[in-house]
Amino acid sequence: MSTLQSTSPGRRAGKYAALTGCTLMLSLVYMSLTSWSVAVNELALTFGLTSAWIQLGSAALIAGYAIGGFFQGRWIASMGWKKTFFIVISAFLIASALIPVVQNYYLILILRFIQGWGCMVALMCTIITSWFPTRERGFAVGILLGAIGLGAALGGYIAGLLTPLLGWQNTFWCITGLTLAGVVIFLLLVKEAPPLEEEKRATLNQTASVSPANIYAEPRLWLLGIATFCCFFNCYGMYSYLAQYLYTLNFSAGEVGTIVMLNGMIAVVSTPFGGWISDRLVASKGPLKARTFTNAWLALGVAALGCALIPHLSPLGFGMAVIIAMVAGWGTPATNGPGLSLPSDLLGSAASGPALGLVILIAGAGGIIAPVWVPVLAQEYGWTLAWYVTAASAVVGLIVNLILGASKTASSARRPAATGGRNA
Template sequence: MNKPSGYRWTILVINFIFLAFAYAGLSTWSIAVPELSKTFSLTPAQTQLGASMLMAGYAIGSFVESLIAARIGFKKTGLLAAVLLLIPQFTIPFVQSYNLILFLRFVQGWGVVWFITTSMTTAWFPLQERGMASGIVGGAIPFGIGFGGLLVGWLLSAVGSWQKSFIYFGFIVLAIAILWALLARDAEVNNMNEGVAVEANPNLKNINPFKLAAGWLVAFCLFANAWQLIGFNTVLPFYMYDLGYNSTQAGTAIMLAGLIGVVSTPLGGIFSDSLIRRGMEPTKARAYIMAIPGFLIAGVSTILFPTVAKMGYGPLLLMAILAGWGVPLTNASIGALPTDMLKNPDIAGKLFGLIILVGISGAVIAPFAVTSISSSLGWTAAFMALGIGAMAGVVLGLVIPAFRLKEGD
């Protein structure tokens, strides 16, 4: 058995940093929204379009980039994504048309590099470490959102305007992108043993990843993931205001629900790696961890949230943490499964692009759908709809192993 390259840890660290700052940079939008709403006389629905357009670009861009990466590699595709992330960051402060701003938000979504950073990282790690690696990179998402809000808030107070905050943060992300360009490398895939990077399987060389049933089920899992996560964060502050809590209390709940993902995402990968080392089939290990400590906890806590939240602020925070724990935990399995199943980074990258295209559409739909449900049917129905979405993820996770590729396929 060949020894895994020590450079994989450099790849892990630099991809975590790159993804964290990509997500942190997106926090600049939240500080621009109040001023943009005044300038362009926007309705709440029009304001929400800014976030939805970003997610639409994220979904479509990840899929297109997966096809590009199969031809030119993850690093070159990542450089393209960095350009698409940064151009809108420097341009939006000077644009006088909200429609053009929405277009730039769509373009910026192509620069959200979860596909690039996860695909590159998982290709460097052996099977028994791949879940941990995927989880750590995935943990950059809640970490970036959490510290990004703090950093952007500090920038706003230091420089005095959202426009300058956009530009200054753009330079920070530019520096990180340059560092990534210097250190990132694509993994080499040969006929390797299990101990090194990806275990290239000649039987899978010509497989069409878009026809893989298990891959589509993972994509629907990511849809359930995005539906609960984005929907929950959309309705949580408004529900708390309706209960009489102030913005600081609501902000604390949102922060705790987000930052717990920094812990749960790596743990999801570590749990599944542990099961694999004990002899469990890899797809089964990833899927079961995704279903039980991930979606099940998220689903139950979201359904019960409005009932428990009325008991007091402490119980509300506890349920917010549990609701925030479950879905990010599933990202570790979602990121590792394409490489686990297909054992070739180029083919696995195409599948992961499809998974993001299908899955992140849940983040586009959820804010509008859950807001409509809460307005027409009430808060309990809204949280119930989000929780049922997560519970669908439980069912999907439990049936994925039945559709996995088997030896000789």
């Protein structure tokens, strides 16, 4: 019997309501975060900032994302997701409302760091993985994290419409108000998930999930963290300096904006696609091999190829630049669904919050290093080498995924529970 047929109507409604609420919330948060791109010119003029100082705003966000994700994971295990959500979203909304009125750039960077805590990827993924069983989890997480690209694109578009009419400060507040309305909808839709049937069976078979206190001893979790570090290096690096590179090729501002938008928007498709493919492979390969195979060959392999070819094809004209930017943009986001489903697949939903937090903490360093270091490398040695380095991070991530997929430990015993036919 299929999963859909064997799931109770109440649980089926609950999991799709949770997916809707979490996806909406994450989209609105990322809409608010992209308001920064609207404010940077004004901030540069007001505070006399160099491009390096402006980049610190992006680095502060990723630092908050990484450190915040780690603590959110620990708080979920100790106080539950609802209290964690209230703490994080309150800090996020206050920081978002204060940035337009603060007159000290150092304080703005601190607020930007607090905004980064509001990315809530660890929190939202923990909620979704507690509702969806293993063979549906990758696609569900992929849909959720596809909201990042959608929210970022919509945020830039809406901010671009409102800023000439209202000014960037009022635009910040309007988008923050939308986020506050999203909080109300989120709380109405998202409920606590009942235990998954597959985890009940695992407990009966004495293959119960790992305790949150023991996750740091799980070597595969550290390998996943290293692989995700490579993904962050590749993806956040590409997002931060693609436009800077394209301007060196004398593309117009409109052409650069179109290429960058399509580079990001393709993730709305590739993120759920990667999760869906990995779900289809779970029955034949088991969760670990299914997720890592998808990450290695259908995501990071594409990312490496695309980034390596950017400096060779982009100079040929606008059309080729669009195509290769979309290839590069497809790659790393496709790892989101498979990669961030793995902690719950391997350790059980009770430990998924702290496990996701650890993975994001390790990964965040990649998102901080690449936007700062690679442009400096480009200034010294040229953009071709810079893009090769960006591609190399995807190759390293591919190799780590293959190593992770080949690993065998005691928790491999979870595979039968993950592939059963009557998951809740």
